[in-house]
Amino acid sequence: MNIAKVIVDVPASSINQTFDYSIPERFQEILKPGMRVIVPFGPRKIMGFVVDRVSESSFERLKNIIDVLDLTPVLTKELLDLGKWVANETLSLSIVALQAMLPQVLKSKYKKELVRMTDEKLPDPLEYLFAGRDFIAYEEFENANLSYYQLQKAVQAGDLSVHYQVQSKVTKKEVLMVKPARETHMMEEAFIDFPKNAKKQKQVLGYFIENTHPIPQKEVLKQFQTTNQTVKSLVDKGLLETYKEEVYRNPYNDEEIERTTALELTEEQQQAIKPILASIKNNTHDVFLLHGVTGSGKTEIYLQSIQDVIDKGEEAIVLVPEIALTPQMVNRFKGRFGKSVAVMHSALSAGEKYDEWRRIHRKEVQVVVGARSAIFAPFENLGIIIIDEEHETTYKQEDQPRYHARDVAIQRGQNHNCPVVLGSATPTLESYARAMKGVYSLATLNKRTNDQPMPHVDIIDMRAELHAGNRTMFSRKLKESIEHCIRNKEQVVLLLNRRGYSTFVMCRDCGHVNDCPHCDIALTYHKNTNRLKCHYCSYEEIVPSICPECNSDLIRYFGTGTQRVEEAITELIPEASLLRMDVDTTRRKGSHEKILKEFGEGKADILLGTQMIAKGLDFENVTLVGVLTADSMLNLPDFRSSEKTFQLLTQVSGRAGRHELTGQVLVQTYTPEHYSVKLASEYNFLEFYKKEMGMRKKFQYPPYYFLALITITHENKVKVIQTAQRIVHLLLQKVNQNTVVLGPTPSPIPRIKDRYRYQCMIKYRNEPDLRVYLNKILDQFSDDVRKNNLIISVDLQPYHLM
């Protein structure tokens, strides 16, 4: 077994295979699959993952592994296999799948150096560049703009050599600790003999006679108001010892979180948890769909299930949408399981993420709560996987590897023979349909734990407002209700269901709209900078004062963004104080929490925000939730738009009246008759499910059909269309009769960053070999992809049809 199979860090389809290396004697004992290594690859040195050890290779001459980067494997056997599965399932490269399972810091960086090999004089420009040094960074040579020919000759003559370096930057945080170096009685003797003028040293020594435990040097210095010189002298005298100890960065202050114990479950909750506990107990893999209205106590079911898993000596993964990973949520888990919880989400720094990951790796925690990628937590005895807010689209990764955390969860659940729990107040049609078919077990929670009814939802027809001469974005009823709330010192949450915190600009005379010169999309107006920006390529220009088409000066700003609503409210209800929460105001780390905290403390009457305020907020004093434009989402060219609207309206309604005070929800819409608006206002998920399933069946969409989206991108429009047509043609030759291949059609945004975009959609029910066909087709175009900068991307089960 002295040969290692290695997946090397080269993201290219022609390299998407294992490479064999022989294992030098000194690594024989320690090298295991799942470790990272440095290997020679052509003239370079690169990082790779050992995926297997074997005793034979079909290659005659194998190169040696240069170095081993890990003391213990960073990927378990299960995760290595899972990586292979993910790569297969999502048509991505093995190396990309493996990298996705690890924290960023474990990724390698590469460096090239130019090393002088001779004492003889080099050709003038090179000699000058080296300036007496033995080696220089390759970059220096490149920046100097010298002839590559000379370099080539010098290297061939053996006067210079190119060295390749692999840097695996791992930043462990260390603290300098101080402890006594002698036994106490020896220290005491030294104390007595100590010179009187060394006052500080004597004090410190005295401390360590009393306290023999190591403490950080920083604390010693602080306590005795002295410098490290004092400690150093004591160390030099052989009385104290210093050493470095690794510490974890702790993004959450655990001590302050109050511990909680299990709550008593309601009848409904008990019914729901019973089969889950049974599945844990019997080590069976089942998928549970927990359909529970907001406030029905899903989290308590998660917590108690996890408790059983921990008691059994196993581990738990809890996935939460990024946006819901607020301290409120994290505290519930930390409160119950204390130090056994690791938290993983994008607001952590790279170092913090690595630390949390290591706590899992070292088996110091049993529970991880995290966003999508936490599904790859390196646990070896998984007892349960929970996906909260199962319907959230953030569980699908948008770039390679385009995996869905739910699919990975189920795969891991099978690997570990453990249950997977999907929880939501508004499950995806896919999951609910599976539950209906009996593939998943369904548990429904209809009652809120506090027995409060769901708040009443009023639909307001904005067309009628328009007819009545109200041209503002607030209906009369909403305005009155807001004022009423403020008078009663209650709080309001306003949702503007549109990410446009800005507007587009149009000439009133000729209708000219400023488009991005590089993308086929209108520029959006940013008021704070008074500029027009492209959200796709970051192109910017100053807002024109006259129309570039017709020279008219009647420029009008269209569309409603949160900034605008903010202005309108201050005009309409001057006494109201307002907090705005959107992409603009939450860009900085921690600002999200800060805004919520201020609102929670009652520092504002109104919280105005985009989607992000719909999730998980729980404020006692909120009695009114207003949705300004419920249908702005409905008009999107996306077959899920009704589902998304229903989900959003249901979610946001759950924000009102969660405690003593009863809540009210006002939904403004131009299409009050639309079923997703109407049924959301009645909290009628089942009816919505039936209705929407009918639509999906009629138009051949999931869950009746599977989808695959192929997007072809190139600078030359003709080339894109030709390629797309060829792909469609090839597909049609292979797929089943009843499989639909649509396109090629221009993408919803037909050009981004000067690249034209065409797509074709495959709708299928049964194509077991689709991945094989797709791989073959991708192979056929691999030359074009490499040489001509063509991009073909395949997204199986896409969420965004862009």
Place this chain on the structure above:
DNA sequence: AGCACGCCGACT
């Protein structure tokens, strides 16, 4: 991907 190698053409 990133690199070497080799062929070609330009310029001196």
Place this chain on the structure above:
DNA sequence: GTCGGCGTGCTC
């Protein structure tokens, strides 16, 4: 003879 610019093929 001195250079740079591609196209091609390889990486255990």
